[in-house]
Amino acid sequence: MIRIKCCGMTRVEDAVRAAELGADAIGLIFTARSRRRVDVDQARAIARALPPMVTTVALFMDEDPAFVDEVIAAVQPALLQFHGAERDDWCAQFGRPYLKAIAMGEGADAVPRLRAYPGAAGLVLDGHGLGEAGGSGRAFDWSLMPRDLGQPLILAGGLHPGNVAEAIRVARPWGVDVSSGIESAPGIKDPGRLAAFIAAARAADGHVQGV
Numbered sequence: 021m022i023r024i025k026c027c028g029m030t031r032v033e034d035a036v037r038a039a040e041l042g043a044d045a046i047g048l049i050f051t052a053r054s055r056r057r058v059d060v061d062q063a064r065a066i067a068r069a070l071p072p073m074v075t076t077v078a079l080f081m082d083e084d085p086a087f088v089d090e091v092i093a094a095v096q097p098a099l100l101q102f103h104g105a106e107r108d109d110w111c112a113q114f115g116r117p118y119l120k121a122i123a124m125g126e127g128a129d130a131v132p133r134l135r136a137y138p139g140a141a142g143l144v145l146d147g148h149g150l151g152e153a154g155g156s157g158r159a160f161d162w163s164l165m166p167r168d169l170g171q172p173l174i175l176a177g178g179l180h181p182g183n184v185a186e187a188i189r190v191a192r193p194w195g196v197d198v199s200s201g202i203e204s205a206p207g208i209k210d211p212g213r214l215a216a217f218i219a220a221a222r223a224a225d226g227h228v229q230g231v
């Protein structure tokens with residue numbers, strides 16, 4: 021079954037609604053380069069409001085390790101996500117499972133970088149370019165998604181309720197990750213778009229699996 025991560029949550033009510041609608045993971049963004057940034061207190065309130073068995077993901081971009089440790093201590097995220105130029109050994113230093121985002125904006129030239137993170141619990145293939153922040157709302161060529169990498173691959177970048185079914189059909193990802201495509205404004209999730217996104221992803225996954 022496909023896993024769904026809804027990222028860039030800034031409000032308790034949006035995160036709880038996403039979980040109730042069937043999201044598997046909630047992303048909390050800590051980089052100053054995001055319009056969806058939360059502080060530690062906001063993040064802790066959101067994480068504590070979530071029902072059990074919903075994964076909290078803390079997202080960083082080229083951050084000071086001391087700050088990552090501070091967030092881990094306060095928020096207790098089950099997963100870390102690194103969205104910058106971090107190397108695999110750097111990501112591993114926190115002793116926590118992590119996702120590594122790969123900037124797929126350069127198309128096929130980006131594919132070799134997918135092999136540089138053997139320690140990652142999964143890879144997030146996002147549509148932004150190298151050096152840019154994520155949450156760009158830009159998609160990449162989904163046919164570049166490898167099938168033989170041996171790591172869970174999570175498709176991100178420009179997904180929304182109207183294209184997630186086609187994205188799943190073409191890319192066959194292990195999971196999908198969405199931020200701007202379910203919003204009415206940066207950091208404010210729209211209940212209708214959120215519900216439509218999760219329903220479309222689940223239905224498409226059922227077709228791909230032949231259910």
Ligand SMILES: O=C(O)c1ccccc1N[C@@H]1O[C@H](COP(=O)(O)O)[C@@H](O)[C@H]1O
Pocket residue numbers: 027028047049051053054055056079081103144146153154155156157158176177178179197198199200201
């Ligand atoms: O969403 C952000 O603001 C953000 C900023 C900096 C790094 C990562 C960010 N978000 C991640 O990017 C993907 C794709 O976003 P979108 O759906 O294209 O808007 C998102 O799922 C987050 O993992």
